[in-house]
Amino acid sequence: MADLLPSRRNVLGYGSAGAAALMLGTGLWSSDSAWSAPALPDDPFTLGVASGDPLPDGVVLWTRLAPDPYAADGLGGMPQVPVRVQYEVAADPRFRRVVRRGSVVATPELAHSVHPEVGGLLPDRVYYYRFRAAGHLSPAGRTRTTPPAHARPADLRFAFASCQAWQDGYYTAYDHMAEEDLDLVVHLGDYLYESGVRTNRRGVTTDPRFHTETFDLARYRLQYGLYKAEEPLKKAHARFPWVVTFDDHEVENNWAGDLSQADTEPDQDPAVFRARRAAAFQALYEHQPLRHTQMPQGPHLQAYRRLSYGRLADLTMLDTRQYRDDQPDGDGESATSTARFDPRRTILGARQRDWVLRNFSRSSAQWQILGNQAPMGQTDKDPGPAELVWLDPWDGYVADRNRLLAEADRRGVRNLVVITGDRHQNYAWDLKRDYQDPGSPTVGAEFVGTSITSGGDGADMNADGEKFLAANPHMKFFNAQRGYARVRVDHRRWTTDFRVVPYVQRPGAPVTTRATAVVEDRVPGVRI
Incomplete structure (x- = not known):
């Protein structure tokens, strides 16, 4: 991924906060000023540490200072002053061989989050990192x-x-994920x-501060505090x-471009929704290991990007929300919609x-991977002649x-695999060039992953699965x-293990591999 420094015009367009305040936490701008170091009696690293978007020579690190992540104002219990945060990157877990040191400034404008982009590292290497701030030391991450651009690594392992x-x-x-042997984790949406x-x-009593729907920045920050304080999530990050x-x-559920779902927004006013989206995107940036190129500009956030893993695989992250047309005929289900075939419509x-x-x-790259939010393959819910x-x-x-699928085929993509979230179910299925043509060739494979928790305790099979397997001959596996x-x-095949837990409404569930699906090199489609 090529990252370009933002122009002065772009930086000054990032909202009401000053450009310097926004960029100080990225490490791209620095200052020798003696920022205050307030006395913080409580640990400010309650939300943990994280890293993301790795490159052959570097990675972005993340933390947010929040001694009280549940503070009602969304400011995490921090004073409204800038705080210098030091970081170390080492080649060993005991930090005896520190290879990079630096500092960035956490500002109240970004909820005292920092995103230092560390370069000068060696490719395809494991590193360890930690932060210091206000007399406190963070957990180590x-x-x-990633491998060099022209390398041919033996394999890529991710969840x-x-x-x-x-x-x-x-x-x-x-x-369980934290115990796996992985190179990286891809999160495909609905993190919050x-x-x-x-x-x-969960059967627990919750604070009234968390009872309302999120609309403004303080409330989005509070919601992220609730989610990111979860120990298993911190461990995996x-x-x-x-x-x-x-x-x-x-x-917000099912938003499309500048349009709200119109649940509580007055007259679905795009200006009102854009303000909500700006707040949501700022809070998202404040709580994720994203680079400065993902820093939102008001209601806009550059989310689509590509990460290369040598010549083995390219991972292209899609954005299927910001640029889409409104859903046709509402955003529910339909057996009669003709608008969904309109050639002018785009997701x-x-x-x-x-x-x-x-x-x-x-x-x-040998494998083209698309990180996708909602299922690309056809999901017919009617086993009869109609398509629901x-x-x-x-x-x-x-x-x-x-x-998209026709062009992937025409341009000679060697292996196209789409990984998808959203559905709270596991699927493995073939991607067809045109689902309306029974003889259409298979041009790729899609793996739809289930939810971490959404939907509560699941089931191996349910009524949806029975309908889907009967109505969709391209579906090879279903689990809920x-x-x-x-x-x-690797260079011969793609292997997906569907790792499942039997329950989530109480803690402590074991994990098992429910099924394994394979895509062979140069053989489009899924084999179970």
Whole structure:
């Protein structure tokens, strides 16, 4: 991924906070000023540490100073003054061989979060990192750089996850993920849910501050404090670098472009929704290991990007929310919608779609991986002759799906694999060039991963699964338990293990591999 320094004009457009205040936490701008070091009697590292978007020579680190992450004003119990935060990166877990030291400034404008971008590291190496601030030392994190651009690594090992509604259960799956042997974690969206948690499947009484839906910046910050304080999530963040994107619930359910779902927004006013989206995106940036190129500019955040893992694999993260047309005929399900076939309708937007296609042509990677938010393959819910589909995912944007898959085929993509979240179910299925044509060729594979908690305790099979397997001949596997997907990619094949837990409404569940699905090199489609 090529990162460019932002222009002065762009920096000054980041909102009401001053440009220097925003950029001091990235390490790209520095200052020799003696920032205050307030006495903090309580540990400010309650939300843990993280790393993300690794490169061959570096990685972005993250933490947020928040001695009281549940403070009602969303400021984490910090005084409204800048605080210098030091960081160390070492080649060993005891920090005897420190290879990089530096400091950044945590400012109240960004909720005292910092995102130092550390360079000068060696490729394909494990490193350890930690922070110091106000007399306190953070827990240590572990991260890893990617192989050089022209290297041919033996394999890539990663997990992908999505959909972790706090109110629906415990994050036990992350305890198990943290014990895996992985190079990175990909989170495909719904890291946060905007809804209140007064009613919850954990069976616990919650503070009234968390009972309302999130609309403003203080409330989004408070919600992130609730989620990120979970120990299993902190453990998984500290263990691996993460590549993170968003879906809908980080802002609001089923939003599309500048349009709210119109639940409590007056007349679905786009200006009102843009203000909410700006608050949601700022809070998202404040709580994730994102680079300065993902720093939001008001209601806009550059989320689509590409990460290369040598010549073995390219990971392209998509954004299927900001640039889409409104869902056709509402955002529910339909057996009669003709608008979903309109060739003018898009889920990616022309600019993003053209960027993806150019990368297909330019890439020399053996595996093209698309990190995608909502299922790309067709999900017919009617085993009969009709097609009953949801209109929020790619089934509502058929022409865009067909263009993308046809171009991947035409441009000679060697192996196309899509990894997806959203559905709270596990699928393995073939991607067809055109689902309306029974003889359409298979051009790729998609693995839809279940939720971490959303939906509460799951089931191995349910009524949805029985309908899907009967109605969708391209579907090879269905499961509706909770968990994550574990992937190993090498030069011969792609292997997905569906790792599931039997319950989430109480802690301590064991993990098992429910099924394993394979894609062979140069053989599009899934084999169970």
